[in-house]
Amino acid sequence: ALREIGDEVEVDFTDGQTRRYDLVIGADGLYSKLRTHLFPNAPKPRYSGQAVWRAILPRPAEITTCTMWMGPQIKPGVNPVSKDEMYLFVTEPRPVNDHVDPATFVARLRGLLEDFSAPVLKTIRDQLDDNARIIFRPLEGLLLPRPWYQGRVVLIGDAVHATTPHLASGACIGIEDALVLADELARNGTVALALSAFEERRWERCRMVVENSARLGEIEVGGGDKDEHSRIMRESHAALVQPI
Ligand SMILES: Cc1cc2nc3c(=O)[nH]c(=O)nc-3n(C[C@H](O)[C@H](O)[C@H](O)COP(=O)(O)OP(=O)(O)OC[C@H]3O[C@@H](n4cnc5c(N)ncnc54)[C@H](O)[C@@H]3O)c2cc1C
Structure with missing residues (x-):
């Protein structure tokens, strides 16, 4: 269980311990329990x-x-x-x-x-x-609509943007999340500002990876247009080499 108390989050662990933190980061993957806890109406992983x-x-x-x-x-x-x-x-x-x-x-x-x-x-x-x-x-796959945080609890990686592997980038964008989150926490005076800036920097790039990968899969399954497949691969890789 998680409770926000003043400037801290109080966390109850399954082993009976309770501790307080400035920030909680959920990186618990596609079947994230923390996602369900924070956003009960979040979409479920889609086959x-x-x-x-x-x-x-x-x-x-x-x-x-x-x-x-x-x-x-x-x-x-x-x-x-x-x-x-x-x-x-x-x-x-x-x-x-x-x-x-x-x-x-x-x-x-x-x-x-x-x-x-x-x-x-x-x-x-x-x-x-x-x-x-x-x-x-x-x-x-799964793309959690914004927001990706609530108060002082933020989700990163597959917990918010689990992609099919068509662009081989799921782990890469998860690692980028960690770098950008650290960067924004160092740069901003408050956790609230840092989390807002983090989400702003990550949303479009991660959305692109999840949605373009899903489209590539649809084309492959449906025997679709190979030119569209090549174009999406090309455009996605061009976007991915841009600085984060
Ligand atoms: C077939 C396939 C091929 C892929 N190929 C690539 C590729 O070539 N390049 C690439 O960049 N990405 C690739 N990916 C994507 C990549 O594997 C994921 O995006 C990445 O592993 C996500 O990292 P994560 O840390 O967010 O989540 P995860 O790797 O899922 O880690 C979550 C962790 O949280 C733990 N956890 C979950 N719930 C709890 C709990 N309640 N208590 C304690 N611990 C918990 C889990 O045990 C796990 O260790 C591929 C994925 C698939 C399926």
Whole structure:
């Protein structure tokens, strides 16, 4: 429980302790309990109708940068993560978010790559076996309308702007939140001014990431306009390299 008392927030913890703080920052992710506590009418995480498969694999020499292939509805991609390894991601439309038995992961992921003729994807498909560390993840998103704070309690990261990973920027914008919040707290004389300035600086950039990522997913699931997909990718990355 949280109570604002004068210039402090009193916090009751589950272990029975009670403490007071100048500021409480909620960074408890997509299913944030603090968000529900502060804003009971906040939207709930929304399933996007798309899931992503990922696996860490040996990196062929020709894979030196993030590379994607656009099928009609399936989008495989690879991303180098070290000298010897890369990670594979494959997005798949799944209208219903039902349970997928891990025992079927290898066969399903291989099946998704079946129709792609790129030699590197054929090699990857052959490499997938029971040793591949495959992760399956249904994609959800959430954008909390402003405000992102109440009194001396503020939410950051996925708690307020959980994005699908189409721009690979969810964690990045969460880290930016922390930097900007620290900056505004140092710059402003009161917590109220700092939180207002924080929200003002973060809203548009985070909204853009969540909404553009969601649109990219819609285009992929619906077999939509590839030119619109490229344009959104281009414009979003141009916006993301701007100073925060
Ligand atoms: C498939 C996929 C791929 C992604 N790829 C990328 C990418 O390439 N680049 C990128 O930048 N981002 C990516 N992201 C997004 C990124 O993972 C998230 O945006 C980021 O992890 C959010 O960080 P966070 O700290 O806000 O929340 P989280 O990482 O969810 O952390 C919240 C923490 O709070 C804890 N917590 C929650 N409730 C409680 C509680 N009641 N008590 C105590 N602790 C609690 C949780 O255990 C967790 O440790 C991807 C996401 C997905 C799903």
